[in-house]
Every structure is written in structure tokens, then in C-alpha cells.
Amino acid sequence: MHANHPLTEDLGFLLSRASGVLARSASEALAPLGLRVRSYSVLDLVDEDGDGVTQRRLAATMGLDPSQIVALVDDLEKRDLVTRAPDPTDRRNKLIAITEAGHQVCRQARERVAAASDGHFEGVSPQDLDHLRYMLRRIAFPESDLDDREAVALGGHGN
Amino acid sequence: MHANHPLTEDLGFLLSRASGVLARSASEALAPLGLRVRSYSVLDLVDEDGDGVTQRRLAATMGLDPSQIVALVDDLEKRDLVTRAPDPTDRRNKLIAITEAGHQVCRQARERVAAASDGHFEGVSPQDLDHLRYMLRRIAFPESDLDDREAVALGGHGN
């Protein structure tokens, strides 16, 4: 008899709650590597993108203010997990690229996070997880629901 | 062509991102009422629970440290949206109950939040939303997957 509260049916609340659960889990898994959830996100986004990524882009993808990226990259750079170099094409941009050490750490981090996350998805089927991913992507990245299909239709750019 | 980053397929990341999107939306919707997402959550949980709720319970439901509830209730109490009274049965507990004014504000808040949220779910069917709710509940409240089924088993009152 604790259900029935409108709040516990509210998607925003459930998202926040579920997100918190996963974040804690990931946080614990990453601690031994000296990473936090945020720095791991940066590392992961930079990984497998040999050309380097601008900080602006990182900020946009992570949904953060660009100013917050600075400290994250500072830390990763200080530990030689990423490099930060001005873009030759446009010296305003700084291209963040991963180092070999960073790549290794990133791999370990992925494994740890995945292992830690698995426990939370036990009751859910793989198809349901895919479905969940799909829906969350639509909510998290609304304007780019063009990812997998007709990327054309919208003349403008929504919002 | 920006997809394919493992991170953007990671459920933890997607949850955090989607949660952030909804939270901002709700935050803007609630600002005119002088509420934040957190205080709205408290208000909503207290509403429709005439008997009053202990702060411990609020903390557990919201996934917060009990110490954080104090300030939230302080604020709501100061504005006469809730009352805080010692439980006659066990004077350690304080029962938080809603006031008439609180009930009214809560209703407005719900409408505003719902209106603001709707925009984020446009592309998703009602059944998918139900499904989403269901899965999120499983992730957010793992031990209580009894919600929809044998909610009886525990003689007590959950938790």
C-alpha cells in the first residue's frame, strides 16, 4: 500500500530515481580507476574518435555547460589520458583526443560499469532494454530522432 | 553521423540525460509557484496521505539522505503548505501532513509539470509510456517488484 502516489507514476520522477540508482552504481565501479561518472563520460566520448572532439561538442552531448568541461579535461589531461590541442583549422577550438593510456583505462572502465549495471537490469529482457534505450534516446536527444531513419523530413531544426 | 559512441547507447548515461531534460523542464514549470523539483516531490508525496508521512519515509522514497529532507520540509512548513507534528504514537517520528493551501498548490504544480512534460513524450505512444514507467519502476525500486502482483505478502507496511 505505498503505491498510488501520483509521483511514483511520474516519468520525470522515475527517471531521476532510476538515473540516481545507476549513477551510484557506476560511481562505485569507477572509483578504483580514479574516475567519476562525468570524467568517464568524457573519456568514453573522446575514445574511438581519433580526430579529436571539441569541448563544445562534449558539453552539448553531455548536456552540460561548456565551463564544466574545462575541469574535467584538465584532470584527464593532467593524467595523460587525453590530450588537448588547438584545432589547426580553427584555433578557437581545442581538440580533445585520447591517449593510449586513456584508451586502456576507458576499456577497463567500460567493463566495470557494465558489470555494475547488469545487476539492475536482471528482471528486464534484452528486447525491453533495447526498447528502453530507444525511448530514452528520443527523450534525451529530441531533435535528432533522425538517427536511424528519415533524417530529412524536418526542414528546420526543431526547437 | 554522430551516433555510435558506446556512451550514447549506455542506459545509465541515457537515463541521466533524459532525467536532466525532464528535470529542467519541471524546474521551469515550478518556478512560478516558488517550488523546486525536490520540494514539489515532497509536497506531492505528502498530498493524499492525510495521516501524515515520516521524514524517513520521504527520504527513502525519494532516494535521499534523511538530512536533506529537513530543509525541504522547513521551507514548505514556513509557507504553510505542510505541517510538521510529532507522531503521538512514537514521538521520535514527525508526521508531515499537507494543508489545504498545500493541496491547492500541489494541484497547480501537477498540472504545470504535466503540461511541461508532455512535450517531451510526443513521439512516444501511450502504451510505450506505460511500458517505460514499468521498467523504470523496476530499476528505481528493485526490491518492491511486488507492486503489481502479490502486494500482500508482507504483513507490515512495506520497507
Place this chain on the structure above:
DNA sequence: ATCAACAATTGACATCATCAACTGTAGTTG
């Protein structure tokens, strides 16, 4: 009467979010 367990509270401290201001670079216009 003493003790352990618990709810609420306080305070300290680190993290994070939000914004405004500043620097350096690029592109445009006169």
C-alpha cells in the same frame, strides 16, 4: 536505571549547476 536502536537535526565538506565576465581567434565589413 542503563543501554542500544532509531528519527530528526545540525554542521562540515566536496561536488555540481548556473551565469556573468574575460581572453583569444575567426570572419565580415568599411
Place this chain on the structure above:
DNA sequence: CAACTACAGTTGATGATGTCAATTGTTGAT
């Protein structure tokens, strides 16, 4: 070229949040 605008990154201030240890008051049991 000079002046202007626009942008990426950076810094700093300020408030909100998360986390934890310690305290107070209350309960229940010994």
C-alpha cells in the same frame, strides 16, 4: 588594415546537492 561581431574556451562567484559524522530526544528492552 581597422572595427565590429560572433564564437570557443576559461575563470570566478554563487547557490544548490550529495555525503557523512556527530548530537539530541525518544523508544524499547534488559
